[in-house]
Amino acid sequence: MPDPVPKTLACGATIYYMGLPLEMGPLPTFIYFSLSGPESLSLHPYNQPATFLEDDALRVMSISLPFHDDYDRRQVMRIWANEIRDGNDFITPFVELAAQAIDELIECEVIDPEYLTVGGLSRGSFIASHLAAREPRIKALVGFAPLTKLNVSTSFKELHETPIIQKLNLDFVKEALVKRAIRFYIGNRDIIVQTTACYEFVRDLTDMTYEQGVRSPPIEMVITPSIGYKGHGTPTESFHDGANWIKTQLGVQM
Numbered sequence: 274m275p276d277p278v279p280k281t282l283a284c285g286a287t288i289y290y291m292g293l294p295l296e297m298g299p300l301p302t303f304i305y306f307s308l309s310g311p312e313s314l315s316l317h318p319y320n321q322p323a324t325f326l327e328d329d330a331l332r333v334m335s336i337s338l339p340f341h342d343d344y345d346r347r348q349v350m351r352i353w354a355n356e357i358r359d360g361n362d363f364i365t366p367f368v369e370l371a372a373q374a375i376d377e378l379i380e381c382e383v384i385d386p387e388y389l390t391v392g393g394l395s396r397g398s399f400i401a402s403h404l405a406a407r408e409p410r411i412k413a414l415v416g417f418a419p420l421t422k423l424n425v426s427t428s429f430k431e432l433h434e435t436p437i438i439q440k441l442n443l444d445f446v447k448e449a450l451v452k453r454a455i456r457f458y459i460g461n462r463d464i465i466v467q468t469t470a471c472y473e474f475v476r477d478l479t480d481m482t483y484e485q486g487v488r489s490p491p492i493e494m495v496i497t498p499s500i501g502y503k504g505h506g507t508p509t510e511s512f513h514d515g516a517n518w519i520k521t522q523l524g525v526q527m
Contacts, residue, residue, distance in 0.1 A: 277314040277335070284373040289314055291323060292332040299379075301331040301388035301523035304371075304404075306397030309341040319394055321509060322417070325516035329525050332383070336371055338400060339363050350396065350428040357429065357437055364441050368403045375408055386410045388523045392515065394507065395466065396420050398457075399443070405453060406446035413454040413522035415515045417507045418463060421474040425467045427503070447478045454491040456518055458511040460499030468496070468504075 277289035289310035293300060305323055307313040313335040314323045323333045340352050340363075356363055378384040390413040393401035398416030405414040421443045423429045432438055439445065455478070459471045475494040482490035495514070500506040 277311050279310070282374050282377050284370065284377050286336055286370050286374040288334050288336055288374060288378070290332055290334045291327050293330070295332075295381075295383050299382045299385040301525060302334060302378075302384045302390070303331060303519050303523065304334045304336070304375075304389075304391045304401070306335060306338055306391075306393035306400045307395075308346045308397070309337040310335040311337075312341070312346065313337075313397065318507075318509070318512075321512035322392060322394075322415070322516050322519070325513050326519065329520060331388075331520075331523055331525055336374065338397060339367050353396075354429050354432060357423070357435060357441070358432055360435075360437060362437055362441065364400070364403060368400065368407050371400075371404050372408050375410070379410075388412070390414070390519050390522050392416060392519065394418060395505065399423075402443050402450070403446060406443075406449035409449075411453070413519065414450070414456075415519055416455075416457045417511060417515060418459055418466060418505050419457050419471055420466045422467070422470045425470045427465050443474055444477070447474065447481060450478060451482045451485055452487055452491075454522055456493040456495065456515065458495045458497065458507060458515055460501075460504045460506065461496050462499040462504040464503035465505035468499075 277291055279287055279289050281287045291314055305313055307319040314320050326333050340349050379386045389411050391401040391405055391411050392415035394417045398419035405411045424438045459468055479490045479492045
């Protein structure tokens with residue numbers, strides 16, 4: 274598998290990508306968040322959604338999540354918690370920068386704006402969901418073991434009364450996700466991000482979408498037997514199925 278190619282944009286974001294050269298013009302695109310940009314696309318098992326898409330006529334891109342370029346991935350959630358405890362909203366500026374990167378890549382005819390999807394793993398799914406809420410041109414969102422509510426995650430359990438927590442929870446942006454195609458995969462006993470929290474988010478978003486006139490909301494939650502540490506793992510079959518779902522959303526034949 275080739276190394277991800279970095280490209281620094283005028284907006285200041287550095288993207289990493291796999292697939293056909295950028296010079297070949299706009300293509301369907303999947304932006305995937307997991308860890309740092311290079312790790313998201315190359316480090317097993319976190320990169321599996323990217324791996325399952327690399328041979329198709331599309332582009333897979335990533336941007337390093339906050340603090341992941343400078344710290345060990347196993348320490349970052351503690352850093353996130355410390356920043357939030359101190360009242361620092363680093364999520365919103367990051368999402369805004371990612372949205373600016375999308376604008377630039379569409380303008381430069383790298384991304385086909387009609388076929389743009391995002392996804393992520395755990396904390397990366399949290400960021401991908403915020404980006405989908407921010408950018409209406411994103412047509413579909415896939416999340417694996419998705420973090421939906423910071424205040425119930427074990428990484429933030431001591432911060433449940435911190436005001437910024439409520440502002441950053443996905444409940445705060447769910448209205449912007451109405452009518453979007455969404456599929457979440459999660460274990461039936463995920464203690465880290467809480468299976469129940471994921472279900473409540475999907476249920477509430479589905480109800481909101483239905484109330485806005487969509488009789489069959491395109492919002493799915495796939496529950497599988499939990500694996501890994503505290504049930505927070507994702508089986509290869511889920512990654513593969515999610516990648517195939519993204520292909521369908523992008524109009525890529527399987």
